[in-house]
Amino acid sequence: MNRLKTIFEICRDELKMIFADHGALVFFLVVPLLYPLLYGYLYSQEVVREVPVVAVDESHSTLSRQFLRMSDASAELKIVSYCADMEEAKAMLRSHKAFGIIHIPSEFSQDLAEGRQATVNLFNNMTGMLYYKSLLSACTDVSLEMNKDIKAVRLAGKTEREIQVSQQPVEYEYIPMFNPQNGFCSFLIPAVLVLILQQTLVLGIALLAGTERERREKGLVVLDKREYGNPFHVLTGKGIAYFLIYAVVALYTLCAVPAFFDLPQLWKTSDLLLFTIPYILSCIFFAITISFFVRDRESCFLLFVFMSVPMLFVSGISWPGSSIPAFWKYIGYLAPSTFGINGFVKMTNCGALLNDVRTEYVGMWIQTAVYYFLALLIYIKLYRPSLAREN
Amino acid sequence: MMESKHGIMAIAGRELRRMLSRPLYVMSMILAPLVCVVFFTTLMKDGLPQNLPIGVVDSDNTSTTRSILRNLDAFQQTEIVFEYSSFADARSAMQRGDIYGFFYIPDGTTAKAMRSEQPRISFYSNASYLVASSLAYKDMRMMAELASGAVGRTSLLARGATMDQAMAFLQPIKVDMRPLGNPWLNYSVYLSNTLLPAVLMLMAFLVTIFSIYTELKDETGKEWLEMASGNMYKAVAGKLLPQTLLFFLMIVFCQIWLYGFMGFPHNSGMPVMLVAGFMLVLASQAFAVFLCELIPSLRWCLSLATLWGVLSFPISGFSFPVTAMPASIRALSCLFPLRYYFLIYSDQALNGFPLSGTVPYYLALLAFMFLPFLFMGRLRYAMENYVYEP
Numbered sequence: 073m074n075r076l077k078t079i080f081e082i083c084r085d086e087l088k089m090i091f092a093d094h095g096a097l098v099f100f101l102v103v104p105l106l107y108p109l110l111y112g113y114l115y116s117q118e119v120v121r122e123v124p125v126v127a128v129d130e131s132h133s134t135l136s137r138q139f140l141r142m143s144d145a146s147a148e149l150k151i152v153s154y155c156a157d158m159e160e161a162k163a164m165l166r167s168h169k170a171f172g173i174i175h176i177p178s179e180f181s182q183d184l185a186e187g188r189q190a191t192v193n194l195f196n197n198m199t200g201m202l203y204y205k206s207l208l209s210a211c212t213d214v215s216l217e218m219n220k221d222i223k224a225v226r227l228a229g230k231t232e233r234e235i236q237v238s239q240q241p242v243e244y245e246y247i248p249m250f251n252p253q254n255g256f257c258s259f260l261i262p263a264v265l266v267l268i269l270q271q272t273l274v275l276g277i278a279l280l281a282g283t284e285r286e287r288r289e290k291g292l293v294v295l296d297k298r299e300y301g302n303p304f305h306v307l308t309g310k311g312i313a314y315f316l317i318y319a320v321v322a323l324y325t326l327c328a329v330p331a332f333f334d335l336p337q338l339w340k341t342s343d344l345l346l347f348t349i350p351y352i353l354s355c356i357f358f359a360i361t362i363s364f365f366v367r368d369r370e371s372c373f374l375l376f377v378f379m380s381v382p383m384l385f386v387s388g389i390s391w392p393g394s395s396i397p398a399f400w401k402y403i404g405y406l407a408p409s410t411f412g413i414n415g416f417v418k419m420t421n422c423g424a425l426l427n428d429v430r431t432e433y434v435g436m437w438i439q440t441a442v443y444y445f446l447a448l449l450i451y452i453k454l455y456r457p458s459l460a461r462e463n
Numbered sequence: 464m465m466e467s468k469h470g471i472m473a474i475a476g477r478e479l480r481r482m483l484s485r486p487l488y489v490m491s492m493i494l495a496p497l498v499c500v501v502f503f504t505t506l507m508k509d510g511l512p513q514n515l516p517i518g519v520v521d522s523d524n525t526s527t528t529r530s531i532l533r534n535l536d537a538f539q540q541t542e543i544v545f546e547y548s549s550f551a552d553a554r555s556a557m558q559r560g561d562i563y564g565f566f567y568i569p570d571g572t573t574a575k576a577m578r579s580e581q582p583r584i585s586f587y588s589n590a591s592y593l594v595a596s597s598l599a600y601k602d603m604r605m606m607a608e609l610a611s612g613a614v615g616r617t618s619l620l621a622r623g624a625t626m627d628q629a630m631a632f633l634q635p636i637k638v639d640m641r642p643l644g645n646p647w648l649n650y651s652v653y654l655s656n657t658l659l660p661a662v663l664m665l666m667a668f669l670v671t672i673f674s675i676y677t678e679l680k681d682e683t684g685k686e687w688l689e690m691a692s693g694n695m696y697k698a699v700a701g702k703l704l705p706q707t708l709l710f711f712l713m714i715v716f717c718q719i720w721l722y723g724f725m726g727f728p729h730n731s732g733m734p735v736m737l738v739a740g741f742m743l744v745l746a747s748q749a750f751a752v753f754l755c756e757l758i759p760s761l762r763w764c765l766s767l768a769t770l771w772g773v774l775s776f777p778i779s780g781f782s783f784p785v786t787a788m789p790a791s792i793r794a795l796s797c798l799f800p801l802r803y804y805f806l807i808y809s810d811q812a813l814n815g816f817p818l819s820g821t822v823p824y825y826l827a828l829l830a831f832m833f834l835p836f837l838f839m840g841r842l843r844y845a846m847e848n849y850v851y852e853p
Contacts, residue, residue: 095762095853107773113789114777120787139636166816189631191639198645199809200784201653205597208640215636222635242576243583244607246600249557251590256783259593283853367487369853370677373765374491374669378662381776382502391650392563392595395512397505414560421591422558429559 075305082300082309083316090280090313095369099276104268104321111264112333118255120202122150125172126164128157133181135218139192142214143174148206165197172196172207184222202256250422251336258335262420263389263413265325269352270409271380273318274359278372281363303451307444311356318352330420338423346426347415350436354408357443364450387413411435474690474701478674482705488674491666492706496713499662500720503655510649514542515595517603518565520553521546525573531610532566541602557589564588564599566606584610594650644728644813652727656812657781657805659717660740664747664801665772667710671751672768674702675842676761676851684846695843699835703748710748714740722812730815739807739825746800746831752842753834759845760852775801803827 090096127140144151152170155161161173173195183190194211196204251258300306326348330337366372385391386404393414396404404410415432418424426433482488521528532543545562547553553565567585575582586603588596624632645652678684691698718736722729729736751768758764777783778792779801785793796802803824810821 093853095766098766110774111777114792115783116789117787120784123786165814166820168820183631184635187628187631189627189637190635191637194638194640196640196642197809197814198642198648198653199813200780200782201648201650202784202787204640204642204648208638211638215634215638219635223632226632226635242572242607242611243581244604244611245583245585246604246607247585247587248590248596248600249554249587251593251596254590254593254596256593259591260783262591370673370680370761370765371487373769374487374666374673375495377669377769377773378491378495378499378665380773381658381662382499385503385506389592390594391506392512392515392592392598393560394514394516394563394595395509397508400502400506417591418558418560422560422589424558428555 078302078305079309079312082306083313086310086313087316090276090317093280093283095279095283096276099272099279100317100321103272103275104325107268108261108265108325108329109332112257112261112329112335115255115257115260116333118253118257120200120206121147123148123172123203123206124152124170125149125174125207126153126155126161126170127151128155128161128173128175130157130178131176131180135181135184135222136176139176139214139218140174142217143210146210146213148210161195165195171199171203174207174211257333258421260390261333261335262330262417263384263387265329266351266412266416267380267384267387267409269318269322269325270355270358270383270407270412271376272321273314273352273355274362274376275372277314277356277359278363278366278376279369281360282366282369282371285366286368300455303448303455306455307360307448307451310360311353314356314359315352318356319348322348322352326416326420336421338421339419340425343426344419347419347429347433350433350440351408351412351415354436354439354443355412357440357447358408360447361443361450383407383409384413386410389413389417405435408436408439411439469690469692471691471697471701471704474687474698475704477687477690478702479705481674488670491670492709493713495666496659496662496717500659500717503658504651504720504725507651507655510647510651511540512595512598512650513539515540515564515599516544516562517541517599518545518547518553518556518562519543520548520550520565520567522549522570523568523572527573527576528568531568538602538606540598554587557587560589562589563592563595564603566603644730644815649727651725652813654781655725656721656727656808657779657801658776659721660714660743660804661776661779661801663710663713663717664743664775664804667706667744667747668751668754668768668772669765670706671703671748672755672761672764674706675699675752675755676764678846679849680761680851682851688843688846693843695839695846698846699752699839699842703752707744707748710744711741714744727812729812731811731818735811735818735821736808739804739811739828742825742828742832743800743804746803746828749832749834750800753837755845756835756838756842759841759849762853771799775799778802779805781805797827800828800831 090100129136129140140151143149151174153164155164158173158175161175164170165173175193175195177191177193180190180192192211192215194207196207198204248254326344327337362376363372366375386396386400386407387410388396393401411432415429418429519532521532541564545556547556547565550567553562553567556562557565565587567587569582569584572582572584584607586607588599588603590596642648678687687702688695688698691701715737718733718740721727722733722736750771754764754768758767778785778796778799780796785796785802788796806824807821810816810824811818
């Protein structure tokens with residue numbers, strides 16, 4: 073019973089300390105509260121629409137005008153200007169008035185009339201991959217649509233046999249799954265949400281650890297309680313304190329934020345809960361372990377903030393996991409976010425069950441165990457009976 | 464004797480000693496950016512992901528479908544690694560992340576094709592992984608096109624048509640895409656070129672603030688100001704000088720790595736980008752000093768700089784275009800130095816546009832450098848009167 077009481081007191085002390093420390097509160101509460109909203113808002117349009125492009129119609133035919141009209145009518149593109157020649161069109165790109173050019177060569181309608189394949193040229197200045205995708209997919213769709221009509225016209229009056237041959241013998245359709253509108257928000261935000269939990273825990277815990285270390289080095293006694301004599305008690309007590317805060321924060325970040333932005337939420341409640349527990353635990357002990365390298369209160373900013381970007385990439389959400397070199401893949405397994413992001417994305421976007429993400433689930437428990445052990449070693453160094461006063 | 468302890472160079476010397484005395488500076492100014500340079504350029508060394516795993520479900524399983532499938536594996540970006548016995552199996556494999564997409568050939572496809580009933584094959588991709596999904600889509604669409612055209616083309620060719628005539632008949636209008644600037648569609652070109660300077664910018668924000676306000680924390684602010692004979696401008700200039708030079712060195716390294724070693728496009732030559740890089744460093748430092756003037760607290764200042772720095776990544780628009788962001792964010796993007804660096808990069812290195820159109824972006828970076836002049840008095844007041852608060 074005494075043990076439990078000690079752990080409870082350490083936990084209570086830690087919570088008191090956190091709620092009295094504005095710096096820690098910013099990381100533990102303000103950042104997880106506001107950043108997701110900000111990020112969600114940035115990407116709230118999900119897809120790129122009405123990309124400004126210019127058209128150069130050297131064919132001046134009914135079909136070329138039809139092509140341009142249909143492209144303009146697509147959701148992806150907007151023809152902002154019709155240019156006399158390519159030079160004028162390129163000048164529009166240079167002056168940032170457009171991001172792409174649809175060029176229909178003079179022989180376009182002649183080619184079609186004489187049964188040759190006609191080409192539409194697209195130029196894109198590659199400032200953004202999404203501009204490129206919009207231009208290509210809109211114009212490809214228009215060409216497929218027009219090809220159907222052209223073939224139908226050509227076949228009028230042909231023999232049954234010819235119609236049979238030239239009809240598309242096999243139809244095909246494409247279905248994007250698990251993010252049906254190919255949205256950027258639904259793609260990136262779930263990963264960012266999971267990462268925010270880890271990074272704020274790292275920053276907050278490192279800030280607290282740095283503060284304690286600073287005070288200790290200045291000779292200010294922080295451990296004036298007998299309870300701090302047992303590293304196991306300290307680690308468990310503090311761990312529970314962080315867990316209590318992050319149980320609430322995670323609920324908000326992983327459930328409320330996606331609901332707010334209408335992102336996919338296909339998880340089963342019990343699975344998500346079971347998944348989140350080892351994620352928070354592994355993050356907590358990971359954070360305690362790396363906070364060992366922090367010497368003062370503010371160095372966590374310089375050491376850990378930049379890591380968010382590589383950690384996001386190594387998770388394999390933006391850059392496909394199958395193309396990550398083995399070396400970085402193994403490095404990635406050191407961070408709880410790698411498993412956390414993959415598992416959460418699979419559950420929330422793809423409707424995976426806990427059984428489908430057991431690799432990640434087991435991975436996080438292993439991390440929890442390993443980092444708990446490392447954290448304990450660190451606390452054995454930091455909290456010894458000899459350091460606690462009344463012992 | 465007293466002279467040597469005063470002036471910008473003396474302060475710079477003092478700062479250099481401070482920097483060397485703490486591994487933190489080496490970590491954040493040299494090691495962190497270096498790790499990022501190596502990380503991003505080796506992570507995306509292929510430029511475009513190769514051999515993304517996809518699957519097939521061949522419920523028809525005839526000699527025709529099997530021969531179609533054999534022909535599908537010749538694509539570079541994707542690789543058919545699994546064959547599933549049912550749609551449900553393939554779907555759950557995709558759910559688990561084993562594959563990024565799959566083909567579904569329903570039962571009776573061949574028979575329908577024989578009877579000219581236009582059977583339908585479908586392909587699916589996991590759009591949760593946007594990049595992988597769109598690449599898999601591109602290949603699978605091409606495969607579907609080939610599979611579907613194969614029958615028609617074969618009989619047209621058999622009847623004496625040339626390949627050109629057959630293609631003209633099956634696909635009267637063809638779309639030909641010419642991606643200027645990045646013809647290989649290299650993702651590393653598209654991301655590393657902005658990500659790496661962004662890391663330097665973030666570090667410049669944080670290190671500047673950290674080094675200024677640790678003077679309060681270490682209670683050396685008055686000594687620092689003394690060395691500048693009470694001139695805050697001199698004090699700041701001396702302090703930032705060694706950091707500026709180090710960051711210059713890092714940006715030079717970074718650009719040589721990208722444009723020289725990796726051979727990424729730099730269509731207007733390296734000097735314009737080096738100037739942009741130097742200006743990004745100076746603008747970031749100036750912005751950080753400005754924050755110090757506004758908020759006389761180490762922690763709050765660092766918190767705000769972190770927010771600004773981290774927000775710079777999306778808001779510079781290199782991944783998701785700013786034009787597709789809400790109007791308020793579009794307006795806000797003007798206040799981020801990285802935004803201008805990205806615009807300069809895109810105009811100059813990527814597209815090789817004439818310098819004249821890009822000058823406004825250089826001027827914008829220049830404008831950031833004037834920010835510290837607004838409230839320098841406040842920083843001086845802080846150094847003289849405030850004490851560090853945790």
